[in-house]
Amino acid sequence: MNSSNPFKNLKKDIPASIVVFFVALPLCLGIALASGAPPFSGLIAGIIGGIVVGSLSNSQLGVSGPAAGLAAIVAIAITDLGGFEIFLVSVVIAGVVQIVFGFMKLGIIGYYFPSSVIKGMLTGIGIIIFLKQIPHFFGLDKDPEGDWDFFQVDGETTFSEILNIGEFISPGATLIGCVALAILLIWSNILSGRSKLFEIIQGPLVAVVIGILYYVFTMNSDYWSISGEHLVNVPIPENIDMFIGQFSFPDFSQIGNIDVVITGFTIAIVAALETLLCVEATDKLDPLKRVTPTNRELVAQGVGNVASGMIGGLPITQVIVRSSANIQSGGRTKMSAILHGFLLLASIILIPTLMNKIPLSVLAAILLIVGYKLAKPSLFKEMWQAGWRQFVPFIVTVLLLQINFLLGVGVGLAIGIVITLFQSYQNSHFLHAVESDDSGRHEVKMVLAEEVTFFNKATILKELDNLPRNTYLELDVRKTTYLDHDVIEILDDFREKAINREINIKLISTRGTVENPDSFVDFFKLRPQEDVFKF
Structure with missing residues (x-):
């Protein structure tokens, strides 16, 4: 595939963009509500994330927009800073900081996260998506779509919300949700492989159209109708002035406020981390295994946040929910992300009334599929x-x-680092011992690993101290390319003990073989200002 020509794959990117649009629309609104911000601010962030970030980024499948992971930070910041317009200054500052991060080439940070943590992040988000959509699937919409926290501000939890379904279930929302889910399963598992028509016309689009028709034909029914709180809620301006009035602008008189600056740096760091993790995860899901240039991604995200903050939008990151929906729907290039941004823009300008006829349970059915695919039981096995x-x-x-x-990713990363150190601790050397003759003389061969650091001191010291008297030690460092100064000092200390314990040492290296060296430091020619030796 030639990714340099973004228009070559429109037959795949257009259907994928429609799916991403239907996934992004309720999330943009819901995350804004969960953040305590105007609903329109979420749509602005989605539009900027699609059009601006999508155009500047070189991520072929990543989709950017407002992120649920920032909702708590945004909600606290708006309250503490004293207003949404002041908060927007922090968003602009965050964008500038991310641009600087990109030019400083800090995008490499994302590559230091273990694969197990990346897969855990994907699976964890998949479970969150799945569980959070269950109440909406059955028509329980007391809380906004973006309420992603396990412990919620109203005292409920993810599981208690699910258990409350029986009290608030909506028959109409549940019925059309089940119909939509059936359409999606039949479309992906049966119809998509039988005709190109079913590949061009995606199941989620059909499910949404059926959902709109269901709402229209049952709106006068007392039992099967779907009430307004179970529908998408896009603001409907009556004229151009009301449309422009929905935009907010930053209060730059507060740019010198230290709290505003600190909030900006906080958003920049958290958003950059979320983006880099999402980039790594998205690249793993990419069937073509393309690699996203992370420094350019940080610059693109920074420009997007500056633009979003300037016109009243929420902070932007690359988002795994939308990105995975894009991949699973057959997206091939970044045109799908860009087109989804234009669809969001068109929806709020041209057809907000039609958008407000989409049942949330239909969108929940789409997200249930997305969540399941991210957290398949086979992955745990x-x-x-x-x-x-x-x-x-x-x-x-x-x-x-x-x-x-951040707690999940941070602790997962910490455990991954500890396990890596433990492996390094275990794999410092290979030891083979034999008793060579009747006199009780022992022959021991110790082969040091390719890289031996101060983390390996304990195991090497333990092995040396456990050597019995009258031992012939063959120390092989021919495979070693990095030897820490601390380890060299241990060897020198042991050399002095070896004389009293009748232990003879044969040092084998690429520089030759030495019997009972006078000094390991001198042999390795370690200068005083160096703390390690590199072969």
Whole structure:
């Protein structure tokens, strides 16, 4: 595929953009509500994320917009800073900081996250998506679509909201949700492989059209009708002045406020981290295995946040929910992300009334499929079979992500680092010992690993101290390319003990073989100002 020509794959990108649009529309509105911001601010962020960030980014499948992971930070900031217009200054500052991050080439940070943590993040988000859509699927819409936290401000939790379904279930919303889910399953599992028509016309689009028709034909029914709180709610301006009046502008008189600046840096760091993790995850899901230039992505996100903040939008990140929906719907290039932005723009200008006839349960059915595909049960089995070193950071990330995004990723990363250090601790050397003759003399061969750091001091020291008297030690460093100064000092200390314990040392290296070296430091020619030796 030639990704340099974004128009070559429109037959795949257009249907995918429509799916992403239907996924993004309720999320943009819901995340704004969950953030305590005007609903229109979420739509602005979605439009900017699609058109501006999509155009500047070189991520072929990533989709940007307002992120649920920032909702708590945004809600607190708007209250503490004293108003939405003041908060918008922080969004602009965050964008500038992200641009600087990009030019400083800090995008490489994302590559230091273990694969198990990335998979855990994807799976955890998939579970959140699935669980959060269950109440909306049955017509329980007391809370906004973007209320993603496990512990919610109204005292409810993810599971208590699900248990409340029986009290608030809407028959009409439930029925059309089930119909939509059936359409999606039949379309993807049966029809899509039988004709190109079913590949061009996507199941989610058919489900939404059926949902609109259902609402229109049942709106006068007392039992099967769908009430307004179970429908998409896009603002409907009556004239151009009311449309322009929906925009907010930053109060730059507060740009010197230290709290505003700190909030801007906080948003920049969290948004950059979420974006880089999403980029890594999206690249793993890309069937063509393309690699996104992360520094350019940070610059694109920064420009997007500056633009969003200037006209009243929420902070923007690349978002795995929309990105995975894009991939699963067959998107091929960044045109699908750009087109979804134009569809959001067209929806609020041309057809807001029609958009407001879409049942939220239909959109919930779409997201249930997305969530399930991200968190398939087979993935848990795969990670378990990969061993505890992969499974532990994976499952910890999955579980803690249900409570807080940064907590899940942070603890998962910390566990991954500890496991890596433990492996390094274990894999410092290979030891083989034999008793060579009747006199009781022992022969021991110790082969040091390719890289030996101060983390390996304990194991090497333990092995050396456990050597019995009258031992012939063959120390092989021919494979070693990096030897820490601390380890060299241990060897020198052991050399002095070896004389009293009748231990003879044979040092084998690429520089030659030495019997009982006088000094390991001198042999390795370690200068005083160096703290390591590189072969």
